[in-house]
Amino acid sequence: MxxxxxxxxxxxxxxxxxxxxxxxxxxxxxxxxxxxxxxxxxxxxxxxxxxxxxxxxxxxxxxxxxxxxxxxxxxxxxxxxxxxxxxxLGLTQRWAVALVGVGNLGHALAGYAGFASRGFRIAALLDADPDRVGERLHGMVVRHIDELPAVVAEGSVSIGVIATPANAAQDVCDRLVAVGVTSILNFAPCVLSVPDNVDVRKVDLSIELQILSFHESRKAALTSLPSALSDDGEDEYDEAVGP
Amino acid sequence: MxxxxxxxxxxxxxxxxxxxxxxxxxxxxxxxxxxxxxxxxxxxxxxxxxxxxxxxxxxxxxxxxxxxxxxxxxxxxxxxxxxxxxxxLGLTQRWAVALVGVGNLGHALAGYAGFASRGFRIAALLDADPDRVGERLHGMVVRHIDELPAVVAEGSVSIGVIATPANAAQDVCDRLVAVGVTSILNFAPCVLSVPDNVDVRKVDLSIELQILSFHESRKAALTSLPSALSDDGEDEYDEAVGP
DNA sequence: AGCCGCTTGTGAACGTTCGCACAAAGTCAA
DNA sequence: TTGACTTTGTGCGAACGTTCACAAGCGGCT
CATH class of the missing domain: 1.10.10.10 (Winged helix-like DNA-binding domain superfamily/Winged helix DNA-binding domain)
Known part of the structure; x- marks a missing residue:
């Protein structure tokens, strides 16, 4: 207990x-x-x-x-x-990454220099769309998601990146987990459920914008007030509590 | 007190x-x-x-x-x-966003459905590369970064998205601030310095992967040990409260 | 009407993170 | 060697965030 x-x-x-x-x-x-x-x-x-x-x-x-x-x-x-x-950080080894979903975002990720420069190797590009399978992209060929087990076996992949639409993400996630991937970076705008031993990190572009929106509208509200604060917009990091 | x-x-x-x-x-x-x-x-x-x-x-x-x-x-x-x-969150108004940098990532962002669906309108695509200026992209024409003041004046842009290489990011950031943008979403892998009244949020794809790398190597170290932990690493979101 | 079961809203305890301030430990010059 | 100066490493209190646990409030059933 x-x-x-x-x-x-x-x-x-x-x-x-x-x-x-x-x-x-x-x-x-x-x-x-x-x-x-x-x-x-x-x-x-x-x-x-x-x-x-x-x-x-x-x-x-x-x-x-x-x-x-x-x-x-x-x-x-x-x-x-x-x-x-x-x-x-464990960056002394080169991690093999499987990138699933080769849409707009997937294309960008496949070409992102920041991965290689930090010891990450994209071991495979995968997609469920037969029209995209076979496409060449940054020196790699897009393979079908059904080949995932083979891909993992070939390159000892332990990190997966999901760049699919939200409705496909959980299925892809389950497949990744099934073949032994234990770390997942999720770009799809949804919450993934995984076993306890799997780590998921989420990157959501629109969430970041919405957080900016919050601060932006608060700033707008403040400037519309005549003299709410003194000389500066300093308002959230400091509360004027006397020592 | x-x-x-x-x-x-x-x-x-x-x-x-x-x-x-x-x-x-x-x-x-x-x-x-x-x-x-x-x-x-x-x-x-x-x-x-x-x-x-x-x-x-x-x-x-x-x-x-x-x-x-x-x-x-x-x-x-x-x-x-x-x-x-x-x-x-201030999402009852439609925020106008200027997207600077139309490389791989910029292309993906320009087509990202999650923006429009949450009340964000991409008011302009900008780039410093003359070869990219004039390109049509998702129904918009890429304009030169020098047109930024005009763009902001036209559409009352208050949010900027930076998707340029790191070495251009601070310059673009300064230009955005100069024309009155007060919220910035930065995809470039660098730290931006801005005045106090400007909010910056950073999205860094490789940082997320490095954090996963840390946990992954941690897990690898654990499984190589015979019996460090018991059966489980009960972690997150689940209440083990008895009925 | 009165009771029962369900769900919210929140007080209180706990854990984590932050930043100041300073002793400990080093370099450098003479 | 000694002393002045610089910078690290850390103890500590405050701020922040999370979770538990439960009283208060509401709807529905009898």
Missing amino acids: SDERAAANARTRNRGIPDATVARLPIYLRALHTLADAGQRTVSSEELATVAGVNSAKLRKDLSHLGSYGTRGVGYDVAVLVDTISQA | SDERAAANARTRNRGIPDATVARLPIYLRALHTLADAGQRTVSSEELATVAGVNSAKLRKDLSHLGSYGTRGVGYDVAVLVDTISQA
Whole structure:
């Protein structure tokens, strides 16, 4: 019964690295690559934090979670940090990815340079539409979704990307899970249900726009008021609670 | 000092919807549309929560923030809830969006149905590449980025979408800000710096994959161990509450 | 009318995340 | 070696987010 608590603890403790930190590591990694390309050898938490757009204390705490030690008085060695973060994220191996759905978005994803540059290899393009099967795309041939088991067996695929319409997404998801895929990136605008051992992350373009819409309409409401706030639109990150 | 409660109340009651809630409202909205299309008139928090993939208590608390009242013993009126959430998100007006960058991703975004269906209108497609200017795309003609001021003046654009390469993103961003755009959705893999009154949201495809990579390598490490965890990693959305 | 079962709305406990502030630990110059 | 200076790593309190649990309220059945 009390295992719920234990499970939650185990998750947090075992994993060691907090989710919020994991979500930021790729940002640091990109910033570090930029710095490395510019020839910079070491970087302070302050500088890296500025480039990455975060607070420097947060950055240092994040890095402390993965045991990477900088040098006090100097900063972090860029190359070492790149290695450490890559290791933590599991990017030292090349993951094989199966991309399902070769519509507009699928086309864009197939050609997205950011995948290859971070160690992801698109192992196969799949689609259910017979008209699309056989099409050449970025040096690969689109195969039929029924070939999924073969594809996975060939290339030890463990990550699937779903770029199908919403009504096909759950079916594709089930097929992916059935052949052993345990991580799924879902671009379809729907909620997927999966077994506990499968991770799903969702990217929804229209949701992001709707969130912007919220903030935008709030800004519009504020500017229409004569003098609600003082000199600035500073309103949500700071509440004027006296110390 | 004792105003803590009062301050929290004021913020909550006023219009201060927590960010985490705002981020979920679009999900509820989509689920509600699905239910409405299926002809359902009312919905309980339990049912809606299941469809949306969240905890029902969280759903109720979220909804309570926007003052929408359900009926105890019955649930929420689907139509009323759609209206209330749409209102809260500012989706009762049609926002005009300028899409900058008509590469692979830009093409996909221009054709993305999810925009129009939620009240967003793509007012213009823009690109810096003269070869792309003039191209017809989903019923629109690609215009040069230099026409941005005219575009904004024509259609009162207040939201910009950046789908350019990373090295062009900050420049495009500055131009957007200069002509009065106050909300930006950034698909370029870089951090944008903007004035305080401008909101930026970032969508980064490779970051999501890297986060999956982290969990995936974590899982791989676990399965190679003999018996680290018991039978299960009970995680998310399910209440193990006894009957 | 009165009771019963269902569902909402929310107080309270808990867990997570954030950012300040500072001691510890290093470099560099003389 | 010593001392001034820089930067890391972290303890701590506050803010935020999540979940439980239950009183309050509503509809329907008898």
